[in-house]
Amino acid sequence: MSEGAKIPAGFCRGFEHHAGAREFLWQTYATGRVGSAYLFVGPYGVGKFACALEWIRFLKCTDRTDDGAPCGRCRSCRNIANWDHPDVMILFPMPKSVWENEAKLAEAYEKFREFPYERPKFAQQAGILIDMVREVQKFLSTPAGTPGGKFVIIADAHAMNIQAANAFLKTLEEPPPGAHIIMTTHRADSILPTILSRTQIVKFNALKPEQIAHFLQEKLELPPDRAAELAALGGGSLAESVRFASPEFRAIRDEAKALLEWAVEGKILPLWEWVNSAPKSIDYASTLLKVLLSASRDIMVKCAGGETVNRDMDEIIAAAAKKNSSQERAAQLVREISRLGEDTARNPQYSLFYGAVVSALVRNLS
Numbered sequence: 001m002s003e004g005a006k007i008p009a010g011f012c013r014g015f016e017h018h019a020g021a022r023e024f025l026w027q028t029y030a031t032g033r034v035g036s037a038y039l040f041v042g043p044y045g046v047g048k049f050a051c052a053l054e055w056i057r058f059l060k061c062t063d064r065t066d067d068g069a070p071c072g073r074c075r076s077c078r079n080i081a082n083w084d085h086p087d088v089m090i091l092f093p094m095p096k097s098v099w100e101n102e103a104k105l106a107e108a109y110e111k112f113r114e115f116p117y118e119r120p121k122f123a124q125q126a127g128i129l130i131d132m133v134r135e136v137q138k139f140l141s142t143p144a145g146t147p148g149g150k151f152v153i154i155a156d157a158h159a160m161n162i163q164a165a166n167a168f169l170k171t172l173e174e175p176p177p178g179a180h181i182i183m184t185t186h187r188a189d190s191i192l193p194t195i196l197s198r199t200q201i202v203k204f205n206a207l208k209p210e211q212i213a214h215f216l217q218e219k220l221e222l223p224p225d226r227a228a229e230l231a232a233l234g235g236g237s238l239a240e241s242v243r244f245a246s247p248e249f250r251a252i253r254d255e256a257k258a259l260l261e262w263a264v265e266g267k268i269l270p271l272w273e274w275v276n277s278a279p280k281s282i283d284y285a286s287t288l289l290k291v292l293l294s295a296s297r298d299i300m301v302k303c304a305g306g307e308t309v310n311r312d313m314d315e316i317i318a319a320a321a322k323k324n325s326s327q328e329r330a331a332q333l334v335r336e337i338s339r340l341g342e343d344t345a346r347n348p349q350y351s352l353f354y355g356a357v358v359s360a361l362v363r364n365l366s
């Protein structure tokens, strides 16, 4: 395969926007050099895991189509679709209590399989456990039963604790013949250098809002307006955008809208009541800030006569822009909300934090 030659259209279909990664994976296959260890690195929720699985599906398929797509019908394709291929092992972070409980484990796998863009969430702390690494070693100790070798995908490999990482290092140093390990992470800085140095890095990028909107329309059957609105909020992460489609998110969004209305109308009392009653949780705070940030960007855009993304907030955005009239003041609001959004990365003191949010809104909107 010569440099720059065309990749068959069916190869890693659906991942065309990760052009660099797709090209790399194709070349690796075309030159017959599928390596023993890869690290797929890129933002959270952009399809690193899903792409790894699609690549394996392609490599393992026994009856590929003429345009380089896995057939979807052969035994291997069917097994991979069910996450039940004897030569493919999938691991992701979970608490020990789930790993050791057959029913809970099956439930977690089913959840992940249904939406492979996001790892299942658990009440207890989740990690890649040393017991999982031992399972990998056992899995790789026997030869593959089907052509093309054995594959292990470890999603969110940064969640591997030191003990597990040290045990895993042995496998990476001397991989059994025919073993292929793919790790994915959005936090490469948390991966041990000794592990990093033994992997080939494959880079993934953030998605464009149009690509996310397209996915939301196709897979979640959302109307175009709503898909565009959620895509704009996701900041390039599909998983984030999908999270925003949930009813919990809807409720937070309504609250953000109310805050904007009160600020524009100068209704101080309900704003301060909110400061005292708002949930003290990082999830709530960071989601609320994202909505406010997106809405304040819209206010700025509206002041400049541009096209907004939060269609369901049209009325309040128009009112805020009218009251605001100056683009500079709207830009100031965007800066302040954006700075506060960064603070949600640390555990803030919530009443102070929400107080600061209200001050920023009142200062710049009323």
Ligand SMILES: [Zn+2]
Residues within 6 Å of the ligand: 060, 061, 062, 063, 064, 070, 071, 072, 073, 074, 075, 076, 077, 078
């Ligand atoms: Zn097939």
